[in-house]
Amino acid sequence: xxxxxxxxxxxxxxxxxxxxxxxxxxxxxxxxxxxxxxxxxxxxxxxxxxxxxxxxxxxxxxxxxxxxxxxxxxxxxxxxxxxxxxxxxxxxxxxxxxxxxxxxxxxxxxxxxxxxxxxxxxxxxxxxxxxxxxxxxxxxxxxxxxxxxxxxxxxxxxxxxxxxxxxxxxxxxx
Amino acid sequence: xxxxxxxxxxxxxxxxxxxxxxxxxxxxxxxxxxxxxxxxxxxxxxxxxxxxxxxxxxxxxxxxxxxxxxxxxxxxxxxxxxxxxxxxxxxxxxxxxxxxxxxxxxxxxxxxxxxxxxxxxxxxxxxxxxxxxxxxxxxxxxxxxxxxxxxxxxxxxxxxxxxxxxxxxxxxxxxxxxxxxxxxxxxxxxxxxxxxxxxxxxxxxxxxxxxxxxxxxxxxxxxxxxxxxxxxxxxxxxxxxxxxxxxxxxxxxxxxxxxxxxxxxxxxxxxxxxxxxxxxxxxxxxxxxxxxxxxxxxxxxxxxxxxxxxxxxxxxxxxxxxxxxxxxxxxxxxxxxxxxxxxxxxxxxxxxxxxxxxxxxxxxxxxxxxxxxxxxxxxxxxxxxxxxxxxxxxxxxxxxxxxxxxxxxxxxxxxxxxxxxxxxxxxxxxxxxxxxxxxxxxxxxxxxxxxxxxxxxxxxxxxxxxxxxxxxxxxxxxxxxxxxxxxxxxxxxxxxxxxxxxxxxxxxxxxxxxxxxxxxxxxxxxxxxxxxxxxxxxxxxxxxxxxxxxxxxxxxxxxxxxxxxxxxxxxxxxxxxxxxxxxxxxxxxxxxxxxxxxxxxxxxxxxxxxxxxxxxxx
Numbered sequence: 001x002x003x004x005x006x007x008x009x010x011x012x013x014x015x016x017x018x019x020x021x022x023x024x025x026x027x028x029x030x031x032x033x034x035x036x037x038x039x040x041x042x043x044x045x046x047x048x049x050x051x052x053x054x055x056x057x058x059x060x061x062x063x064x065x066x067x068x069x070x071x072x073x074x075x076x077x078x079x080x081x082x083x084x085x086x087x088x089x090x091x092x093x094x095x096x097x098x099x100x101x102x103x104x105x106x107x108x109x110x111x112x113x114x115x116x117x118x119x120x121x122x123x124x125x126x127x128x129x130x131x132x133x134x135x136x137x138x139x140x141x142x143x144x145x146x147x148x149x150x151x152x153x154x155x156x157x158x159x160x161x162x163x164x165x166x167x168x169x170x171x172x173x174x
Numbered sequence: 175x176x177x178x179x180x181x182x183x184x185x186x187x188x189x190x191x192x193x194x195x196x197x198x199x200x201x202x203x204x205x206x207x208x209x210x211x212x213x214x215x216x217x218x219x220x221x222x223x224x225x226x227x228x229x230x231x232x233x234x235x236x237x238x239x240x241x242x243x244x245x246x247x248x249x250x251x252x253x254x255x256x257x258x259x260x261x262x263x264x265x266x267x268x269x270x271x272x273x274x275x276x277x278x279x280x281x282x283x284x285x286x287x288x289x290x291x292x293x294x295x296x297x298x299x300x301x302x303x304x305x306x307x308x309x310x311x312x313x314x315x316x317x318x319x320x321x322x323x324x325x326x327x328x329x330x331x332x333x334x335x336x337x338x339x340x341x342x343x344x345x346x347x348x349x350x351x352x353x354x355x356x357x358x359x360x361x362x363x364x365x366x367x368x369x370x371x372x373x374x375x376x377x378x379x380x381x382x383x384x385x386x387x388x389x390x391x392x393x394x395x396x397x398x399x400x401x402x403x404x405x406x407x408x409x410x411x412x413x414x415x416x417x418x419x420x421x422x423x424x425x426x427x428x429x430x431x432x433x434x435x436x437x438x439x440x441x442x443x444x445x446x447x448x449x450x451x452x453x454x455x456x457x458x459x460x461x462x463x464x465x466x467x468x469x470x471x472x473x474x475x476x477x478x479x480x481x482x483x484x485x486x487x488x489x490x491x492x493x494x495x496x497x498x499x500x501x502x503x504x505x506x507x508x509x510x511x512x513x514x515x516x517x518x519x520x521x522x523x524x525x526x527x528x529x530x531x532x533x534x535x536x537x538x539x540x541x542x543x544x545x546x547x548x549x550x551x552x553x554x555x556x557x558x559x560x561x562x563x564x565x566x567x568x569x570x571x572x573x574x575x576x577x578x579x580x581x582x583x584x585x586x587x588x589x590x591x592x593x594x595x596x597x598x599x600x601x602x603x604x605x606x607x608x609x610x611x612x613x614x615x616x617x618x619x620x621x622x623x624x625x626x627x628x629x630x631x632x633x634x635x636x637x638x639x640x641x642x643x644x645x646x647x648x649x650x651x652x653x654x655x656x657x658x659x660x661x662x663x664x665x666x667x668x669x670x671x672x673x674x675x676x677x678x679x680x681x682x683x684x685x686x687x688x689x690x691x692x693x694x695x696x697x698x699x700x701x702x703x704x705x706x707x708x709x710x711x712x713x714x715x716x717x718x719x720x721x722x723x724x725x726x727x728x729x730x731x732x733x734x735x736x737x738x739x740x741x742x743x744x745x746x747x748x749x750x751x752x753x754x755x756x757x758x759x760x761x762x763x764x765x766x767x768x769x770x771x772x773x774x775x776x777x778x779x780x781x782x783x784x785x786x787x788x789x790x791x792x
Contacts, residue, residue, distance in 0.1 A: 038508075052179035080509050087512045100514035103262045114509030 011059045019057045025133035027051070027060030029126045034061075035068025036075070036122040041115055042108045075121075076114055083117030194227040202232075214249075216240035217290040230259040236279075240290020248286055249488075252532070253279020263520045270523040280532025280540070308487040311631060314683050315676060316480045343452040347444040347722045354437050355729050361434065362736035365427050369743035372423065374416050378754045381409050381416075385757055390764045396776060399769035406762045413758055417751045424744050431740065434733055441726045445718060452714045472687045473605050475635055475674040482622060486587050489578055522549035530562065536596070538572055540564035551580045570595040576624075584628030591622040598639055603670065609660070611649050616642035632677045639670045663694040 030051050034044050051061050072079070087096060099105035109115045148154055203223040210218035222235035233256035241249045257275040264270065388406065393399050513519070524546070531541040542562030548554045557579035565571045576589035598616035603609055617640045624633040644664060652658040664670075672689040 049183055052183050053176055054179070055176050076509075083509060093514075096512070097514040100512075101517055103266065106262075106266055106518070109511075111512045111514065112509045113512070117509070 011063060019060075021134040021137040023055055023057045024060050024137050025130045026054065026056035027058060028064040028133050029129050030054075030056055031061035031064025031066075032068045032125065032129065033119070033122040035065040035070075036072045036079075036125075037118040038109075038112075038115055039069075041119075043119060072118060076118075079117035079121060080113045081117070082121060083113030083115070086116050086120060087111070087113060191227075199223055199225045210239075211292045212294065214239055214242060215292065215294060216242035216245055217292045219290075230261055230264060232257055232259065238284075238286065238290070240286060240292070241283075245290040246286050248281075248284045248290065250280065250282050251284050252277050252281075257525075263518070267518055267520055269520040271520055272523075272525045273527065275525050275528040277528055277530045278532065280530050281535070283535060308483055308490055308626065311676070311683060312480050312483045312487060315476050315483065315685060342455050343448070345448050345452075345718065345721050347441065347448050347718075348725060350444050351441060351722070351725045351729055354434075354441070355732060357437070358434050358729070358733050358736060361431060362740065365431065365740045366743070368423065368427075369740060369747065372419075372747070374420055374747060375750060377412065377416055378750050381412055381754055382757060384409055385761050388761060388765070390761075390768050393765075393768055394772070396769055396772040399765055399772055403762060403765045403769065406758060406765060410755070410758045410762065413751065413754045417755070420744070420747050420751055424748075427740060427744070431737055438726070438730060438733065441729070445722050445726075448722070449715055449718045452718055453711065471604055471606075471637070471672045471689060472674070475637060475672060475687060476676075476685065479622075479633070479635055479674060479676060482589070482591075482624065486589065486624065486626060489587065490585060519553055521551075521553040524548040524554055534564070534572065536570075538564045538566045538570055540572065542574075555581070557581060557586075568595065568597070570597075585626075586628075587624070587626045589622065589624040591620070593621075594619040598642060603639060603642075609664070611644045611646060613639075614643045614645045616640060630678060631683070632679050633675070635674045637672045637674075640668070642668055642670060663697070664691060667691075667694060 030047050033047050037044060050056075051058065086092065096111065100111050110119070202225045203220050206223070207218055207220055217238070217240040219238045219240075220234045220236070223232070224234070225232050233254070235254055236251065237255060238248045238251045241247045255275065255277045257272045260271040260273070385406070388402050390402075393402060525544075525548070526546060528544040528547065529541075530544055531539070533539050540562055541564060542560065544558065544560040544562075546554055546556035547558050548556070551557055557577050559575075559577050561573075561575040563571070563573040563575075571592075571594055573592045574590070577586070579586040579588075594617075596618045598613045598618050600612050601616075601618075602612055619636075619638040619640065621636040621638075622634075625631070626633075644661075646661055646665070652661060667690070670689060670691055672687065672691075675684070675686045675688070677684055
């Protein structure tokens with residue numbers, strides 16, 4: 001419970017001021033790629049390394065992964081159809097064959113309909129998602145954050161003993 | 175860049191390498207032993223397995239594969255063995271592809287220190303499969319070997335006691351003939367009663383009375399004559415129907431009683447069966463070349479042959495287990511894999527080249543290669559080919575080569591074994607009582623050729639014993655006449671060659687054993703033993719004939735008498751029917767005559783009357 005609270009508090013804090021909009025947007029799109037595509041894929045190992053070594057917001061990446069995993073569960077049939085279309089594109093046949101015959105590319109399993117379909121979808125979604133998220137963060141800070149602080153729910157949470165302990169621990173940890 | 179993140183990634187990589195270094199060998203050993211034991215249905219044990227994750231190099235110090243039929247024995251075991259697996263097949267498709275295996279200390283059929291029983295997990299028991307073709311051949315050949323072992327020439331004796339022999343033989347012909355006689359008697363009684371109680375005679379009598387009641391002279395009116403003729407015609411129809419009835423009875427009798435003729439013909443078969451039974455109790459063998467060869471060497475050679483075939487059956491069984499190498503269908507939303515080339519169409523495992531060395535259980539050092547052992551020959555396009563050979567300091571040599579080819583529609587197994595130069599000193603050439611002596615000296619040579627294509631088998635084992643001399647001296651004096659004859663016969667040769675041929679090329683499986691000793695024995699045996707056997711046969715035949723003598727003739731006479739009686743009954747009946755027909759016909763003719771007469775008289779009278787009335791004379 002404490003960990004979940006802490007996680008949400010961090011998320012809100014990041015949204016409010018701590019992290020830059022680009023870091024938040026980066027976390028969201030990288031989490032989205034892992035969430036939308038099959039987890040046990042080679043490209044996700046690279047995405048994970050990127051999340052760990054780039055200064056993207058980790059919390060947002062986890063949140064994004066969770067949300068987009070759920071979406072992917074429903075969207076898999078669409079990814080499969082999209083993957084079939086991509087893998088059967090006449091103009092791409094030589095590329096796919098070359099990639100298939102190269103062991104390193106073969107490791108990515110891009111010859112699988114769901115893997116290529118979901119990966120291509122995720123990459124395409126990154127293009128609008130990154131600027132949109134940045135814009136969204138700025139709008140949140142400007143218009144929503146202050147109002148949210150006045151919500152009774154937020155006040156009630158801040159009034160609990162749990163929250164005060166968390167604040168104390170956070171201060172001690174720096 | 176996040177420094178903490180980089181450190182985390184590096185730590186994770188380091189931990190993975192450390193885990194693979196410390197855990198993989200033990201984990202893999204357990205995993206391989208378990209899966210291989212399931213496949214083998216008995217324990218497969220690996221000692222000191224070492225797996226290097228970095229170059230995918232695997233080695234072990236000892237491998238034991240327990241025999242599932244005898245778990246205190248290994249089907250085979252190996253000493254130190256090492257090989258490297260190809261990286262990409264293992265990583266991309268979880269397939270084990272190995273270019274070269276160095277396998278040393280290979281030994282077949284070794285004893286185990288511990289029981290190799292393996293408790294199969296319940297869900298791993300496959301479906302019961304019907305015995306394969308090769309197993310059926312093994313069963314047939316083993317049964318032939320057993321039969322050959324049972325041929326006992328030494329049971330032939332001069333003093334065949336017919337009385338005691340016949341006391342043991344159950345002569346069944348006499349009882350069967352008596353039973354048949356009772357059957358004929360019952361049949362006779364039935365037909366005798368049928369002919370005596372038939373209604374035909376009564377009906378004939380009634381008809382006769384009806385015919386006689388028609389008095390032709392008393393008929394004065396043509397109309398009455400016509401009426402009587404109609405009645406006679408009806409009577410004729412009745413008699414015809416009686417005739418048909420009588421014929422039907424005769425036909426049924428012929429059919430029923432005629433079958434006893436077939437029964438009588440069986441009497442000869444019954445006597446022959448009794449004779450054969452007496453011969454089998456007397457254990458008088460057929461002395462032909464086939465029996466001698468089989469009796470001498472059949473059991474040993476065919477026993478060996480059956481055990482060679484069992485190895486082939488094992489190979490084919492394992493081959494069939496690996497045939498289904500196809501991947502399971504991918505569930506719908508795990509997507510579909512598009513295979514743009516057949517580059518990764520590897521079999522589950524493929525050992526391209528195995529350099530094998532070891533020793534036989536006679537301590538002959540063996541080495542050679544086995545190539546292309548795989549779980550799917552269709553994928554590798556290569557059959558298993560093996561070529562092993564060895565030679566020891568005594569110049570005993572062994573070569574074993576062949577091919578296991580499952581590329582075509584029919585599985586093909588070809589094996590050639592050549593083993594030569596082994597000593598026959600103190601060896602016994604045959605388990606038969608006919609050759610109970612050990613050899614003083616000699617060298618042996620065995621050549622086995624076995625070709626199996628689908629269900630077609632063509633095989634041959636040639637066995638040659640050279641420079642042999644039998645140790646008759648230590649066996650003592652001959653115990654009987656046959657032994658003397660055999661000693662004389664085989665003492666005259668220093669070479670024995672035997673061939674066993676098993677094939678089904680021209681139809682059902684044939685098992686034949688031939689040897690050069692056949693003729694030697696035949697000549698010796700023909701002179702005396704065959705004559706004795708012939709005498710004994712004649713005695714047995716005469717005794718059987720004596721016991722059933724006259725029974726058949728008596729039965730035939732009885733049957734013929736009874737048949738003649740019934741036929742007499744029928745003929746009497748037939749005569750009565752014919753008389754009745756004649757009587758009716760006569761009556762009809764008389765009536766026709768009378769009718770014509772009356773009509774003429776009537777016509778004359780009418781003409782007279784007309785003449786009188788008109789006064790004209792026609």
